[in-house]
Structures are given as C-alpha cells and as structure tokens.
Amino acid sequence: MSDQVLLTTTVGSFGKPDYLQKARNANARGKLGEAELTELERRATEEWVRRQERLDLDILVDGEMYRGDMVAYFAERLEGFRIGGLVRSYGNRYYHKPIIAAPVRRPKPMTVEWFRFTQSLTDRPVKGMLTGPYTLLDWSYNEAYRTRRDAALALAEVVRQEAEDLQAAGARYIQIDEPAIHARPEEIEIAIEAMGVVTQNLTAKTISHICYGDFAAIYPKVLELPVDQLDLAMANYGYRWLELFDRDRFTKELAIGIVDVHSHETESVATAAEGIRRGLRYVSKERLLPHPDCGLKTRTVEESEEKCRVVVEATKVVRRELARQATPA
Ligand SMILES: [Zn+2]
Numbered sequence: 074m075s076d077q078v079l080l081t082t083t084v085g086s087f088g089k090p091d092y093l094q095k096a097r098n099a100n101a102r103g104k105l106g107e108a109e110l111t112e113l114e115r116r117a118t119e120e121w122v123r124r125q126e127r128l129d130l131d132i133l134v135d136g137e138m139y140r141g142d143m144v145a146y147f148a149e150r151l152e153g154f155r156i157g158g159l160v161r162s163y164g165n166r167y168y169h170k171p172i173i174a175a176p177v178r179r180p181k182p183m184t185v186e187w188f189r190f191t192q193s194l195t196d197r198p199v200k201g202m203l204t205g206p207y208t209l210l211d212w213s214y215n216e217a218y219r220t221r222r223d224a225a226l227a228l229a230e231v232v233r234q235e236a237e238d239l240q241a242a243g244a245r246y247i248q249i250d251e252p253a254i255h256a257r258p259e260e261i262e263i264a265i266e267a268m269g270v271v272t273q274n275l276t277a278k279t280i281s282h283i284c285y286g287d288f289a290a291i292y293p294k295v296l297e298l299p300v301d302q303l304d305l306a307m308a309n310y311g312y313r314w315l316e317l318f319d320r321d322r323f324t325k326e327l328a329i330g331i332v333d334v335h336s337h338e339t340e341s342v343a344t345a346a347e348g349i350r351r352g353l354r355y356v357s358k359e360r361l362l363p364h365p366d367c368g369l370k371t372r373t374v375e376e377s378e379e380k381c382r383v384v385v386e387a388t389k390v391v392r393r394e395l396a397r398q399a400t401p402a
Contacts, residue, residue, distance in 0.1 A: 078358035078395065079349065079388050082132035082328060083125075084282050084304060085202050085248065086368035088377040089138060093117045097141075114139045115190065122194045128381050132246060132362070133199045135191040137370065142168055143204045143250065144212040146183075151231055153177035157214060171213040173224055179231040182238045189242050200246040201239035205281060206232050206271065207264035211253035222263045229270035240277045248280040249300065255286040261294050269299045280304050280328065284367045288314045293321035302326035306366035308340065308348055309333045318355045327356045330366030331387060332380045337372075339379045345387035358395055363388045 089097070096113045099105035121136035140146045148154040148171035157172045184202065192199045206228035210221060218224035236247050249271055254264045272279045282304040283295070292314070295303070307314060307330040331348035332340050345363075352361050363384050369377040 077131065079392055080131040080362050081385050081388050082130060082200070082362050082364045083134055083381060083384075084284075084328075084330075084364060084366070084368045085134050085137055085200070085250070086140070086370035087121050087134075087136040087138075088369055088372045088374040090117050090120065090374050093138060111139075118187070118191055119194055122191060124378055125381070126195060126197065128378065129385050130381060131197065133191070133195060133197050134202060135187050135199060137202065137368070139187060143252075144209055145169060145171060147204055147209060148213065150179075150183040151177050152180055153217060154213070173210075173213050173215045173217045173228075175217050177217070177224075177227050177231055179234050183235055185235070185238050185242050188239055188244055192243060198245045200248050200280070201236070201242075201244035201277070203232055203235055203239075203247065203249045203271075205249045205251035205254075205264070206267040207260070208251050208253040211256050221260065222266070225263050225267040226270060229267035233271045233273070236271055237274060240275055245277050246280060247275060247277045248282060248304065250282040251298070252282065252284050252286070254281075254283055254295065254298075255288060255291045258287075258290040261291050265294075265297050265299070272299050278302065282328075282367075284330075285309070289317060292317045296321075296324050300325070302328055302362070304328035304362075304364070306330040307352070308345075309335060309366050312348060312351050315351055315355055323355050326360040326362065327352060328362040328364050329356075331363050332365045332383055334365050334367045334369055334372065334380065337376060339376070339383050342383055342386045342390060345383050346390045349387060349391045353391075 093113050096105055096110050100110045117138040118135050125133045153173055153175040155172045155174045157170045159167045160170045161167055188201050206225050209228045210225045215224045239247055279300040280302040281298055281300045284306040303325050329352040331345040349363050365380050
C-alpha cells in the first residue's frame with residue numbers, strides 16, 4: 074500500500090444494521106442489557122470491517138456502531154458533564170445538549186477498546202476517531218469555566234489523553250473532528266490553540282474533519298490548525314471551496330468529499346472521478362484522499378456501502394489515468 078496514490082478512506086460513521094438499531098432502542102427502554110448490546114455492536118463492527126475490505130478501501134474506520142451522537146458519546150464518559158434537556162439541532166432532529174457543569178476529567182479511556190478490537194480484525198490501518206475540543210465545547214453549555222477558551226483548553230487536555238492512548242495502542246491515523254469550527258469564525262484562534270494541545274505529542278498522522286458550514290469564513294486561517302490532513306465536504310458544495318485555494322495555496326493533505334451523503338441517490342462513478350480530478354489541480358496524488366463528504370450514519374447499510382463503492386471505483390479510474398500518463402507511449 075505504501076506506493077499507492079489517492080488512498081481511499083471514509084469520514085467515520087456508517088449506517089447501522091436493523092438488528093443493532095432495534096437493540097439500541099430496546100436498550101434505551103431498559104429491555105436489553107449492556108452486555109448484549111455490546112455484543113451486537115461488536116458483530117456490526119466486524120461486518121463493517123469485512124465490507125470495507127471487500128470494497129477495497131485503504132484506510133478503515135470502526136464505523137461508530139457504538140455511538141449515537143459524536144458529542145454526547147464523550148460527554149457521557151467524561152466527568153464534569155451532565156446531560157441536559159432536548160434541543161433542536163438541524164432539521165427535525167432533537168438531541169440532549171450536554172452541560173459542562175464541573176471541571177472536566179477523563180476517568181478512563183473512551184474509544185481505545187473499540188480501536189483495539191477493530192484493528193485486531195484487519196491488516197489495513199484503522200483510524201482512531203475523536204471529537205475535537207472546540208466542537209465538544211460549542212455543542213454543549215458551559216457552566217463550569219469562566220471563559221469559552223478556558224473550557225476549550227480543559228477539553229483539549231482530556232482529548233489529548235485519549236489521542237495519546239490511541240497512539241500507544243497502535244493507531245497510525247488519529248482523526249479529531251471539528252465540524253463546529255466555523256460556527257463562530259471569531260473564535261477560530263481558540264480552536265487552533267486547543268487542537269495544539271491535543272496533537273502536541275502525536276507522531277501518528279493527524280486529521281480533522283470539517284463539514285457543513287461556511288468554510289470560506291475560516292479559510293486560509295484554518296490552515297494553522299495543527300493537524301496533517303483536513304477532511305472536507307466538497308461534493309455537496311459543487312467543489313466551490315476549491316476556488317479558495319486559487320487565492321491562498323492549500324498546504325495540508327486533503328481528504329476530499331466526492332459523494333454527497335445527504336441524498337439517497339449516489340453519484341455516478343464518472344461524476345465522482347471528476348471530483349478527484351478537480352482536487353488534483355490543487356493537491357498532489359500522494360496527498361489527496363478520496364472519501365464521502367461526511368459520516369454515513371444517516372444512511373442505510375446498503376446506501377453507505379454503495380457510496381463507498383463509488384468512491385473506490387472512481388479512485389481506480391483516476392489511478393489508471395495517472396499510471397497511463399506516467400508511462401511513456
Ligand atoms: Zn461531517
């Protein structure tokens with residue numbers, strides 16, 4: 074794999090199989106125990122590892138079968154958080170917005186067991202998957218810290234501990250998602266400072282996923298985020314963020330979203346391949362990673378799989394073109 078170009082990957086979550094969705098609902102109603110639920114989560118994780126291998130993705134994820142919400146999952150495992158009342162997020166989705174009620178502390182690792190389990194199932198690299206400190210802050214209420222910066226830095230400390238434990242467990246890629254980073258562009262310095270705490274001791278490849286919102290409002294400042302790779306939604310925006318790179322050169326590795334995750338329809342392989350070619354105008358083939366725009370948790374298993382299939386096939390089309398160009402006629 075080392076000489077492969079255009080490594081393919083995904084953002085992190087996949088659709089959950091029906092049996093797991095039913096089990097999660099039963100567990101929430103007190104009708105199914107934790108041990109039984111965990112067993113089904115492991116089964117679904119293993120199924121997703123096999124699917125990713127069959128699809129021939131290069132860098133795998135655990136699929137987040139054990140997670141509901143990307144902030145609540147961590148808030149439920151960190152000391153200092155309380156789970157608050159229901160608030161409306163996007164569309165008609167409601168969630169319990171966590172409250173930072175006391176100083177935050179990590180009593181024990183939160184994702185390391187899932188990483189170990191998933192990596193044990195495959196020879197391909199599996200990404201460690203975390204929510205970044207700024208997003209943990211922005212999607213919670215802060216009642217414990219004097220300023221938002223203080224809260225972000227305290228959250229960064231617990232995310233740093235988790236990231237370092239993932240690295241010690243063998244993670245070669247650690248993704249620290251910051252989808253809220255453009256929520257308040259005037260606070261981007263805080264997000265950058267907090268990420269610096271998280272990644273300061275890491276030698277693993279570091280990645281941050283940023284999706285829906287006004288990316289133009291934080292570009293080029295976001296290039297100061299101390300990670301190796303930015304993982305961006307592009308297909309849903311008609312690739313218009315790439316035009317920003319004409320003005321200010323993009324300086325990191327780019328994981329480029331080439332299929333929209335919000336539609337049931339999947340782009341054709343030809344359309345997705347065109348997205349990769351657009352990305353290659355700005356980022357070299359060694360530093361460009363095709364993937365879907367965002368996590369696939371709102372899609373079914375079959376839809377998730379289909380979107381990944383298009384990503385991989387489109388990548389193979391473009392790899393063949395690059396190989397032909399490299400071979401003298
Ligand atoms: Zn996303």
